[in-house]
Amino acid sequence: xxxxxxxxxxxxxxxxxxxxxxxxxxxxxxxxxxxxxxxxxxxxxxxxxxxxxxxxxxxxxxxxxxxxxxxxxxxxxxxxxxxxxxxxxxxxxxxxxxxxxxxxxxxxxxxxxxxxxxxxxxxxxxxxxxxxxxxxxxxxxxxxxxxxxxxxxxxxxxxxxxxxxxxxxxxxxxxxxxxxxxxxxxxxxxxxxxxxxxxxxxxxxxxxxxxxxxxxxxxxxxxxxxxxxxxxxxxxxxxxxxxxxxxxxxxxxxxxxxxxxxxxxxxxxxxxxxxxxxxxxxxxxxxxxxxxxxxxxxxxxxxxxxxxxxxxxxxxxxxxxxxxxxxxxxxxxxxxxxxxxxxxxxxxxxxxxxxxxxxxxxxxxxxxxxxxxxxxxxxxxxxxxxxxxxxxxxxxxxxxxxxxxxxxxxxxxxxxxxxxxxxxxxxxxxxxxxxxxxxxxxxxxxxxxxxxxxxxxxxxxxxxxxxxxxxxxxxxxxxxxxxxxxxxxxxxxxxxxxxxxxxxxxxxxxxxxxxxxxxxxxxxxxxxxxxxxxxxx
Numbered sequence: 037x038x039x040x041x042x043x044x045x046x047x048x049x050x051x052x053x054x055x056x057x058x059x060x061x062x063x064x065x066x067x068x069x070x071x072x073x074x075x076x077x078x079x080x081x082x083x084x085x086x087x088x089x090x091x092x093x094x095x096x097x098x099x100x101x102x103x104x105x106x107x108x109x110x111x112x113x114x115x116x117x118x119x120x121x122x123x124x125x126x127x128x129x130x131x132x133x134x135x136x137x138x139x140x141x142x143x144x145x146x147x148x149x150x151x152x153x154x155x156x157x158x159x160x161x162x163x164x165x166x167x168x169x170x171x172x173x174x175x176x177x178x179x180x181x182x183x184x185x186x187x188x189x190x191x192x193x194x195x196x197x198x199x200x201x202x203x204x205x206x207x208x209x210x211x212x213x214x215x216x217x218x219x220x221x222x223x224x225x226x227x228x229x230x231x232x233x234x235x236x237x238x239x240x241x242x243x244x245x246x247x248x249x250x251x252x253x254x255x256x257x258x259x260x261x262x263x264x265x266x267x268x269x270x271x272x273x274x275x276x277x278x279x280x281x282x283x284x285x286x287x288x289x290x291x292x293x294x295x296x297x298x299x300x301x302x303x304x305x306x307x308x309x310x311x312x313x314x315x316x317x318x319x320x321x322x323x324x325x326x327x328x329x330x331x332x333x334x335x336x337x338x339x340x341x342x343x344x345x346x347x348x349x350x351x352x353x354x355x356x357x358x359x360x361x362x363x364x365x366x367x368x369x370x371x372x373x374x375x376x377x378x379x380x381x382x383x384x385x386x387x388x389x390x391x392x393x394x395x396x397x398x399x400x401x402x403x404x405x406x407x408x409x410x411x412x413x414x415x416x417x418x419x420x421x422x423x424x425x426x427x428x429x430x431x432x433x434x435x436x437x438x439x440x441x442x443x444x445x446x447x448x449x450x451x452x453x454x455x456x457x458x459x460x461x462x463x464x465x466x467x468x469x470x471x472x473x474x475x476x477x478x479x480x481x482x483x484x485x486x487x488x489x490x491x492x493x494x495x496x497x498x499x500x501x502x503x504x505x506x507x508x509x510x511x512x513x514x515x516x517x518x519x520x521x522x523x524x525x526x527x528x529x530x531x532x533x534x535x536x537x538x539x540x541x542x543x544x545x546x547x548x549x550x551x552x553x554x555x556x557x558x559x560x561x562x563x564x565x566x567x568x569x570x571x572x573x
Contacts, residue, residue, distance in 0.1 A: 066091050068160075073098060081141065084116040088138075100143055106135040170201040174229045174238050181250045183223050184240075186216040196222060196240060203238035211242050211310050212274030223308060225250060242309075245269035248277060251308055255301045256294055258283075264290045267319040270373035274310050278330060278370045282319040291316050315370075323348070323375065330371035334360035337384055347378045351387045398422060406452045415439065428453035461485040468492045477502055480548075482541050487528055494527045503545040511538040 052062055073089040077100055081087060086103040104117055106124045124131035127139075184196035184203065192207035194216055205224055216222060224240040225247035241247060249266045258264040264283050271277040283290035294316045295302050302314055320326040324339035327348055338351040352360045360381050361368050372379045382390075395417055402413035405424055415438050421427055427435075428450055435446040464485035465478065471492035476499035478488055496502050511533050512526030528538065546552040 063093075066093065070098075073100075077141075082116060084114055086117040087141070098143065100141045101138045102141050103136055103138045106131050106133055106137070108133055170238075171229065171231055173200050174198075174226065178226050178229050179246065179250075180226055181223060181247070181254065182226055182240075183221060186218055186220040186222055188218055189216065194222075196224065198238065201238065203240050205240040205242065209239075209241040209243050211312070214242070214274075214310065243271065243273035245271050245277075248279065248305065248309065248314075251305045252279065252294060252301075255296070255304050258288060258290075258293045263288060264293055268374045270370040271312070272366055272370060274312055276313045276315070276366055276370065277309075278315045278317060278374050280317050280319040280326070280330070280374055291318055323377070327371065327375050327377070327379070330374045331360055331367065334367065336360070338387070341377075347380060348375070349380045349382065349387075351382055351384055354383045354385060357381065357383050402427075405456050406449065412440075424453045424457055428457055464489040472497045474498045476500075480545065482544065484531065487531055487533075490527055490530070496527070499545055499549060503542060503549055503551060505542055507535050507538040507542060510542070511535045 070089045070091055073091075074087050077087040077089065078085060081102070086105075088101045088103055090099045090101065091097070092099070104119050106121060106128075107118045109120045109122075112118055112120055119137070121131050121133065124135065124137060127137050128135065131137075182198055182203075184198040187195045187197045187202065189195070194205040194207075194210070196203045196205055203224075203226075205222075209227070224242055225244050226238060227241040227244055227246075228239045230237050230239070246269070248271060249269050252266060253259045256264065259266060259281075263285050264281055266279060266281055268280040269277065270279075279294070281290040281294055283293070293301075302316065306312060306314060315332060317329040317332060320329065324341055327339055327350065328336045331350065331352075334352060334356045336350055336352055336356075340349040340351075342348065350360070359367070362370075368379050368381055395414075398417045398421075399410065399413045401424070402408055402416050402421075403410060406413070406427070408416075416427065419434075419438055421430075430450075432443070432446050432450070435441050435449060436443065441449075461484070465488065468478065468485065468489040468491075471489070473488055473492040474497055477483070477491065477497060480499055480502070483491070491497070491502065496505065505527075508524060508526065510526050510528045512529040513524045513535065515522050515524055526533070526538070533541075543552065547554055
């Protein structure tokens with residue numbers, strides 16, 4: 037096929053038709069044609085030649101041009117696409133290195149193989165342009181709801197026509213045992229849009245918590261207007277969900293607004309989610325209060341929060357235990373997802389037994405260490421004393437409020453407690469030295485003898501060893517693996533050393549060793565403060 041006047045306009049018409057069908061710029065199609073014609077010309081004239089093709093956007097005329105670049109004599113490698121300054125003087129006036137000489141060459145006759153190759157180049161370029169257009173269209177739509185039409189199902193994954201391309205609803209993103217047939221209309225959440233070697237991939241979801249939040253935003257005008265905010269969502273897709281809301285207008289009840297007149301608003305969301313039951317609860321800044329709401333419909337007697345460990349203990353009446361836990365642990369699991377805390381549920385009887393065990397343990401401690409009878413030890417525990425340090429170093433007035441304790445008795449109690457603690461400290465230091473603990477660690481301010489012994493048992497025997505420790509190695513912490521929080525035990529965790537205290541101790545050791553300059557530390561803190569102020573502003 038030769039590019040003659042008979043088919044010049046046909047090129048433009050073809051480009052327009054392809055561009056219109058694929059919804060891309062006609063210029064991109066023409067560029068693909070130019071590249072394909074140039075490739076065909078190279079196969080005719082020689083692959084080493086630099087052949088370029090330009091198609092006139094008005095007439096459709098294709099111009100074939102051979103281009104040669106002027107290079108220095110010692111850099112001449114390709115005689116077909118390069119020439120020296122001396123050679124260039126035959127064609128140009130005063131040529132310089134880097135100049136380009138172009139001359140028109142006759143159009144080529146495209147044989148069957150060349151025409152097929154040209155077609156493949158055009159198709160590839162059009163496909164790339166189509167993928168780029170699709171990515172640009174959807175990259176900013178992640179996090180929104182879209183309506184599509186089911187095209188087919190592949191290995192459990194649903195391929196959805198979203199208008200300007202195809203998207204994938206994976207089987208683990210479908211609700212329960214949902215099944216679709218080609219032609220079914222489907223409402224989905226755009227979870228992610230990614231560039232991949234085979235083109236942009238649009239990943240859809242119907243199980244994402246954000247999908248439920250977006251549905252409520254569509255059904256509840258107050259959420260769309262920002263008067264009500266969805267603070268958290270937890271879902272067991274297709275079965276049950278909990279959604280926490282807060283109102284910024286005191287005259288509007290957030291729960292009532294989301295439920296709607298006779299449940300019309302929440303029912304619309306429930307129908308879309310295949311009958312998924314939804315608990316709408318009020319959000320609270322006070323975490324224990326929020327948790328009580330999250331565990332509805334169960335009634336909660338008491339809540340004990342451990343913020344550092346990210347755990348919370350909930351006490352419920354015996355008859356409410358199964359309701360609080362829910363079928364297969366569903367209720368407590370959703371409440372845990374909603375609050376971001378590990379929840380330990382116990383009955384009033386279990387909590388009473390635990391408290392009794394703690395009372396007996398502390399009573400025994402005071403009886404053995406202070407040589408007290410059971411009644412007197414119980415008095416100390418009842419007044420809130422939990423360890424010997426509190427007895428030894430508390431203000432004497434706090435001991436005098438105990439029935440039967442006068443000044444002399446208080447002094448004797450404190451003396452016994454201090455003597456016992458000093459003896460324990462002496463034994464701990466001896467044990468630490470036997471384990472190899474050096475003076476640099478023993479004399480470091482902030483560590484008790486028992487802490488030094490624990491460190492030495494773990495192989496931390498010098499100040500240098502201590503300075504290389506991470507804060508979580510000392511204080512312990514929590515890590516999340518496969519969605520489950522796991523406890524990391526710390527060397528000094530039995531001594532109630534917090535993460536902040538561990539950070540301070542390690543940094544102090546590094547400063548003493550000269551590893552860290554306090555001036556640099558201060559400048560970093562100032563920079564952090566400035567960043568915080570800018571963020572706040």
